[in-house]
Amino acid sequence: MLPRPASGLVLRLRPLGESDLLVDLFSKEVGRLTALAKGGKRSKQRFFGVLLAGHLLQMSLAPSKSGDLWRLETAAVLEPHLGLRQDFRRLLAAGPVLELLLRATAPQDPQPGALELALITLGRMQRAKEAAEMASALVIFLVRLLKLLGYGLNLEACLACGRPAAEIEEPRLSLAGGLACPACPEAQGARPVLPGLIKSLAAALALEPGSLARLRLAPALLPEALAFLAAFWQEITGHDLPSLSLAIKTLS
Numbered sequence: 001m002l003p004r005p006a007s008g009l010v011l012r013l014r015p016l017g018e019s020d021l022l023v024d025l026f027s028k029e030v031g032r033l034t035a036l037a038k039g040g041k042r043s044k045q046r047f048f049g050v051l052l053a054g055h056l057l058q059m060s061l062a063p064s065k066s067g068d069l070w071r072l073e074t075a076a077v078l079e080p081h082l083g084l085r086q087d088f089r090r091l092l093a094a095g096p097v098l099e100l101l102l103r104a105t106a107p108q109d110p111q112p113g114a115l116e117l118a119l120i121t122l123g124r125m126q127r128a129k130e131a132a133e134m135a136s137a138l139v140i141f142l143v144r145l146l147k148l149l150g151y152g153l154n155l156e157a158c159l160a161c162g163r164p165a166a167e168i169e170e171p172r173l174s175l176a177g178g179l180a181c182p183a184c185p186e187a188q189g190a191r192p193v194l195p196g197l198i199k200s201l202a203a204a205l206a207l208e209p210g211s212l213a214r215l216r217l218a219p220a221l222l223p224e225a226l227a228f229l230a231a232f233w234q235e236i237t238g239h240d241l242p243s244l245s246l247a248i249k250t251l252s
């Protein structure tokens with residue numbers, strides 16, 4: 001028997017019939033789940049202003065007969081992430097956070113670290129004043145989520161020959177999953193990057209979650225970091241991630 005989730009981040013809303021809504025959520029207790037909000041399209045009292053993408057909800061859910069669908073009985077907003085809606089760039093920067101939780105995680109597979117990471121990232125984005133701050137938060141989210149979901153990048157040594165990172169003066173990042181040296185041209189989809197990028201990504205992976213909000217990447221590293229991480233995420237998920245392309249365009 002699955003635990004009953006008590007709080008969750010709204011990822012997506014889909015209309016169902018005349019008056020109902022299907023709500024995709026990411027909860028601490030069971031990971032991604034879908035809940036049916038009866039009358040969610042109509043009910044002004046129960047769910048009005050509550051069911052919006054990016055809201056963190058306190059909720060009561062009841063299991064349904066079909067097992068993988070829950071029924072949303074009550075919901076209240078714990079954190080609206082209002083700052084995201086006050087700036088068009090912030091909202092676009094936050095899009096991939098919701099889309100990746102929706103598309104890259106398995107249903108009902110608890111990933112408490114992923115929810116914590118998403119909330120740290122959205123919290124930082126909703127206060128960000130500059131595009132570089134939003135882009136740093138996005139890079140850190142993209143690289144940390146890879147690790148949490150088991151696709152972690154190897155940044156310590158060349159994937160092909162094992163030469164340590166400290167000895168590689170012209171590093172490249174490969175879609176095979178990490179660092180490649182120039183002497184190993186066969187590394188899949190490898191692209192040259194600035195040496196500082198390898199160090200910054202390694203720092204983003206090593207920090208405690210509570211310290212992540214203070215890590216900033218040098219602005220010169222951001223375009224390379226986002227381009228590589230977008231290509232790698234696309235490789236892993238096997239499809240286009242429109243929100244990620246849009247965020248990168250907006251932040252560049």
Ligand SMILES: [Zn+2]
Pocket residue numbers: 158159160161162163180181182183184
């Ligand atoms: Zn090598």
